[in-house]
Amino acid sequence: MGGFLGFVWRQWTMKPKPLPSTLSLQGKTALITGANSGLGLEAARELISRRISRLILAVRDPSKGEAAKEDILSSSDASCTIEIWPLDHESYASIAAFGQRVRGLDRLDYALLNAGVKMMKYEKSVAGHEMNVQINHLGTSAVSLTILPCLRRTARKINAPTRLTVVSSEGHFWIPFKERHAPHILARMDEPSSFGWQQQRYYTTKLLNVLWTHELAARLRKEEVVVNSVNPGFCYSGLHRHSAGIIGVFLWLFAWTQREGGWCLADAVVGHEGEHGAYLSEQRMTTPSSFVLSKEGEAVQKKVWDETIAVLRDEGKGVDTDIV
Numbered sequence: 001m002g003g004f005l006g007f008v009w010r011q012w013t014m015k016p017k018p019l020p021s022t023l024s025l026q027g028k029t030a031l032i033t034g035a036n037s038g039l040g041l042e043a044a045r046e047l048i049s050r051r052i053s054r055l056i057l058a059v060r061d062p063s064k065g066e067a068a069k070e071d072i073l074s075s076s077d078a079s080c081t082i083e084i085w086p087l088d089h090e091s092y093a094s095i096a097a098f099g100q101r102v103r104g105l106d107r108l109d110y111a112l113l114n115a116g117v118k119m120m121k122y123e124k125s126v127a128g129h130e131m132n133v134q135i136n137h138l139g140t141s142a143v144s145l146t147i148l149p150c151l152r153r154t155a156r157k158i159n160a161p162t163r164l165t166v167v168s169s170e171g172h173f174w175i176p177f178k179e180r181h182a183p184h185i186l187a188r189m190d191e192p193s194s195f196g197w198q199q200q201r202y203y204t205t206k207l208l209n210v211l212w213t214h215e216l217a218a219r220l221r222k223e224e225v226v227v228n229s230v231n232p233g234f235c236y237s238g239l240h241r242h243s244a245g246i247i248g249v250f251l252w253l254f255a256w257t258q259r260e261g262g263w264c265l266a267d268a269v270v271g272h273e274g275e276h277g278a279y280l281s282e283q284r285m286t287t288p289s290s291f292v293l294s295k296e297g298e299a300v301q302k303k304v305w306d307e308t309i310a311v312l313r314d315e316g317k318g319v320d321t322d323i324v
């Protein structure tokens with residue numbers, strides 16, 4: 001895993017598959033963040049095709065969510081209840097309100113934390129963080145904490161584990177992650193001089209997704225909430241809109257369709273029972289980068305966790321950080 005030739009080989013030879021046609025998700029409830037477009041929308045379509053009963057599309061812009069719902073309904077004869085809930089990773093108030101609403105659900109079987117951005121230029125969020133860090137890491141981590149009580153309650157109610165899946169990327173293998181040497185990693189990542197070249201910062205936040213997911217899994221019992229991260233593969237989507245030049249050639253040569261990426265996400269959400277704290281790629285469990293598995297990676301994972309909790313405690317009013 002991880003090398004360029006391996007990436008090319010997998011993108012060319014592996015063909016992602018839809019969920020088994022015999023699978024029925026009747027009676028289950030799922031939520032997907034960033035569900036109005038790209039891979040999140042396709043994962044939604046796939047869960048609906050397997051008869052999920054209730055699906056929450058968590059979206060930054062509700063009008064885009066309504067358009068996505070229309071699009072799903074026009075391509076399926078679903079009897080699923082589809083709801084559009086607002087969620088903006090740049091706003092802790094939005095995340096806290098979303099979490100509060102999730103607590104009111106009678107059940108939540110699956111959560112796919114998929115929302116993300118790939119910003120190629122340094123930009124600051126409202127809270128003052130570099131934007132990839134804010135949306136991909138801090139936002140996703142905060143959402144994971146706010147939905148945990150409902151996932152746990154559901155697991156007790158149905159006497160079976162519920163699932164939390166975080167979307168990462170194979171790109172987490174490909175970065176120097178020099179920020180790890182700083183006294184405070186997240187503070188260093190907020191400095192423009194640390195931003196790095198091309199997609200480096202985006203990929204670094206995808207590594208943070210893997211580290212956060214690993215640590216969260218270590219703090220939870222797999223009988224309660226199963227937590228994994230997933231690489232959907234390199235796919236056509238709006239994610240690449242800020243990338244210029246060579247990315248177009250890469251997409252043309254190597255990319256899977258959005259549909260195939262959505263299949264990989266849906267597979268990670270409902271498949272691989274028994275895996276916990278795992279990294280899924282190409283629809284199977286595999287190993288994350290050697291850095292993640294190293295002693296140093298383990299120490300950095302705990303440091304990133306502590307720093308993230310401290311940031312959320314400080315800024316994320318309404319986000320419960322004492323939950324794990």
Ligand SMILES: NC(=O)c1ccc[n+]([C@@H]2O[C@H](COP(=O)([O-])OP(=O)(O)OC[C@H]3O[C@@H](n4cnc5c(N)ncnc54)[C@H](OP(=O)(O)O)[C@@H]3O)[C@@H](O)[C@H]2O)c1
Nearest residue numbers: 034037038039060088089114115116169234235237238239
């Ligand atoms: N496509 C690939 O090749 C690839 C490869 C590896 C990993 N991934 C990961 O897959 C996930 C989905 O990406 P995609 O390819 O489907 O791209 P996409 O079509 O751009 O979807 C990203 C989603 O995230 C949402 N989002 C962006 N900023 C947000 C915010 N502040 N708050 C809440 N939601 C926000 C977007 O909403 P708006 O429409 O409102 O912007 C959109 O729904 C991402 O986590 C990405 O890192 C993608």
